[in-house]
Amino acid sequence: MQESIKSQKIHSVIQTQDFSEMSNVVRQPRPLLRKLHARPQQEGVGATVRRSIGRSELKYFDPFLVLDEFSVTAPAGFPDHPHRGFETVTYMLQGAVIHEDFEGHEGIIEAGDLQWMTAGRGIVHSEMPVPEGTQKGLQLWINLPSTYKMTEPRYQELSKEDVSEATKDGVMVRVIAGEALGVQSPIYTVTPTMYLDFTLNPGARIRQPIPYSFNAFVYVLEGDGVFGSSRSSPVSAHNLVLLGSGDGLDAWNKSTRSLRFILVGGEPLEEPVVQYGPFVMNTQEQIDEAIEDFENYTNGFEKARYWSSKSSSGFGH
Ligand code: FJE
Ligand code: FE
Numbered sequence: 001m002q003e004s005i006k007s008q009k010i011h012s013v014i015q016t017q018d019f020s021e022m023s024n025v026v027r028q029p030r031p032l033l034r035k036l037h038a039r040p041q042q043e044g045v046g047a048t049v050r051r052s053i054g055r056s057e058l059k060y061f062d063p064f065l066v067l068d069e070f071s072v073t074a075p076a077g078f079p080d081h082p083h084r085g086f087e088t089v090t091y092m093l094q095g096a097v098i099h100e101d102f103e104g105h106e107g108i109i110e111a112g113d114l115q116w117m118t119a120g121r122g123i124v125h126s127e128m129p130v131p132e133g134t135q136k137g138l139q140l141w142i143n144l145p146s147t148y149k150m151t152e153p154r155y156q157e158l159s160k161e162d163v164s165e166a167t168k169d170g171v172m173v174r175v176i177a178g179e180a181l182g183v184q185s186p187i188y189t190v191t192p193t194m195y196l197d198f199t200l201n202p203g204a205r206i207r208q209p210i211p212y213s214f215n216a217f218v219y220v221l222e223g224d225g226v227f228g229s230s231r232s233s234p235v236s237a238h239n240l241v242l243l244g245s246g247d248g249l250d251a252w253n254k255s256t257r258s259l260r261f262i263l264v265g266g267e268p269l270e271e272p273v274v275q276y277g278p279f280v281m282n283t284q285e286q287i288d289e290a291i292e293d294f295e296n297y298t299n300g301f302e303k304a305r306y307w308s309s310k311s312s313s314g315f316g317h
Contacts, residue, residue, distance in 0.1 A: 026248030032228035046076030079312030095135035112160030122300030170204030216265035223259035
């Protein structure tokens with residue numbers, strides 16, 4: 001019997017990340033290495049994304065393949081398409097997106113909700129806006145280690161109320177993955193990853209530990225933030241900041257408005273990356289196999305043969 005996709009485990013050895021040895025003191029704040037402004041571009045069908053990671057100036061920030069701040073208004077969207085070899089993390093900021101996949105897994109991802117999808121060997125799905133208004137969010141693509149690229153697909157979903165929050169001294173954090181201000185996320189990450197959504201009141205400052213080995217970045221959503229050195233100039237919304245080496249982030253809201261940003265870090269895989277659109281593997285041979293498997297409905301794409309989503313039926317799929 002085929003188990004429901006939701007109940008499938010990636011691998012029995014996967015454990016919740018242990019951040020307990022991480023000191024709460026930041027001695028060596030990571031400097032601001034590089035700043036990139038993400039301009040709007042067209043993706044999917046009529047959707048707009050501000051892509052910071054995954055564009056020509058920054059093809060890959062190991063283990064991160066894509067960071068899109070998306071904005072989609074019906075009838076635009078991301079109709080039926082496949083994924084293999086990585087994870088997609090969808091975090092809604094405004095409105096809602098309807099998700100449907102070829103296993104019959106479906107749902108609405110609303111503002112504040114999180115969908116952590118391990119595509120593994122294969123998912124075919126659609127991601128379409130609800131009919132009313134403009135739907136906004138973030139989608140991050142995290143690469144999988146070579147040994148997990150063909151793992152069974154799996155979802156981890158948290159609704160707004162289930163995303164842990166902590167507040168201290170004018171700082172509010174929503175813990176998507178990892179740990180902050182003593183609060184931990186229940187999300188299992190194959191590639192060790194932290195993902196924090198910070199809101200800082202005017203004048204507030206936070207020092208957030210980051211494992212030394214991680215690559216880490218900040219993406220500003222609202223307001224202006226000072227990162228790295230307290231003398232560096234403020235970074236405004238829609239900018240990505242790559243952080244250099246150190247043991248944590250020093251972030252400061254010197255402005256009179258609220259500051260919102262995400263801090264994301266991950267253990268670099270240091271493996272070859274061969275990408276063809278939604279297939280991300282280690283070799284060209286594996287990419288050729290992915291294309292063949294998708295075309296022939298084999299090795300994980302069996303259920304794509306007779307499936308098309310309800311919500312993209314207007315797109316001629
Ligand atoms: C995709 C083009 C795409 N960013 N942000 C090519 F647009 C997509 C894709 C998305 C996407 C979906 C959402 Cl809900 C949010 C996104 C790209 O679906 F997968 C390929 N291959
Ligand atoms: Fe997708």
